Amino acid sequence: MSHRKLEPGKLVVASHNKGKIREINELLQPYGFEVISAGELDLPEPDETGVTFEENAAIKAHAAAKASRLPALADDSGFCVAALNGDPGIYSARWAGPDKDFAMAMRTIEEKLQTLGATTDDKRRGSFVAVLCLAWPDGSEEFFRGEVEGQIVWPPRGTQGFGYDPVFQPDGHERTFGEMTSEEKHGWSKDGSALSHRARAFQLFSAGCLEG
Numbered sequence: 001m002s003h004r005k006l007e008p009g010k011l012v013v014a015s016h017n018k019g020k021i022r023e024i025n026e027l028l029q030p031y032g033f034e035v036i037s038a039g040e041l042d043l044p045e046p047d048e049t050g051v052t053f054e055e056n057a058a059i060k061a062h063a064a065a066k067a068s069r070l071p072a073l074a075d076d077s078g079f080c081v082a083a084l085n086g087d088p089g090i091y092s093a094r095w096a097g098p099d100k101d102f103a104m105a106m107r108t109i110e111e112k113l114q115t116l117g118a119t120t121d122d123k124r125r126g127s128f129v130a131v132l133c134l135a136w137p138d139g140s141e142e143f144f145r146g147e148v149e150g151q152i153v154w155p156p157r158g159t160q161g162f163g164y165d166p167v168f169q170p171d172g173h174e175r176t177f178g179e180m181t182s183e184e185k186h187g188w189s190k191d192g193s194a195l196s197h198r199a200r201a202f203q204l205f206s207a208g209c210l211e212g
Contacts, residue, residue: 003142003208006071006134010034014064014074016045017093019162020198023186024075027202031210036070043067053078053090053131054143061135069137073205077130077197079164081109081152083118089129092164103156106167110154124152126168128177128197132205142209146200161185170195 008031013024016039025035038045038060046063050056053076061074078092088095088105095105118124127149134142148170156166158178165185166178177185177196186199194200 004136004140006209008032010036010070012036012038012041012043012064012068012070012072014038014043014060014072017162020075020077023182023198024073024202026182027186027199031206036068038064038072041068048076048090050076051090053129053145054133056090057131057133057143058135058141061133061141062139065135065137071134071136074133074135075130075198075201076133077128079109079168080127080129081113082125082127083116083123084109084112096163102163106156106164109152109164109167113152113154121151126150126152128164128168130197130201132198132201134205134209142205144201144204144208146194146197146202146204148195148197148200 011033013021013035015021015037021037028035043064046059048056048059050059057074057076061072064072078089080086080089095108096102113124127147130146132144150168150170152167153169153176154167156178157176158166160180161177166176169176186196194203
């Protein structure tokens, strides 16, 4: 499947989330883009009315591309808990409330798991999902999806990362995302594997739109 190539220059990251912007910035660094966030451009945050990660990523990317007249990259991501039928999923940020209290959100998940009697590893499965949407001012778009599965731990461990990172231990690892450096979490090589959901989506985006 062929993808539209993105030419080097200015690129808007359609987010106001500082942690997310930092990660995307680090991933884009080697490609020579001048990255500007939607927050720096004072762009309003559009209402995320979609019911999938893809729909919400597209809403953000197209709004930023249209307002800035520049290509825009948006990420919609979430934490999906198998025992909670995939919740919080696309509502991951909302579970943290207006104050972005992820300690409260993690506690809410744990309380729900305890109520369900989900105390064994097989009942404490979860995944992180990230969907990148690259949109151009002319309305064209490209999508890339990354996922990583693992265990939900309690209590939270580590102060690195952001969001639900401290309660997620990816398969094959002894530490949570909250205990990993950003390089460990989303470092990747063109020939190697990426760990985080965002890095996996970015690896596909890089191969599809930045290389060749």
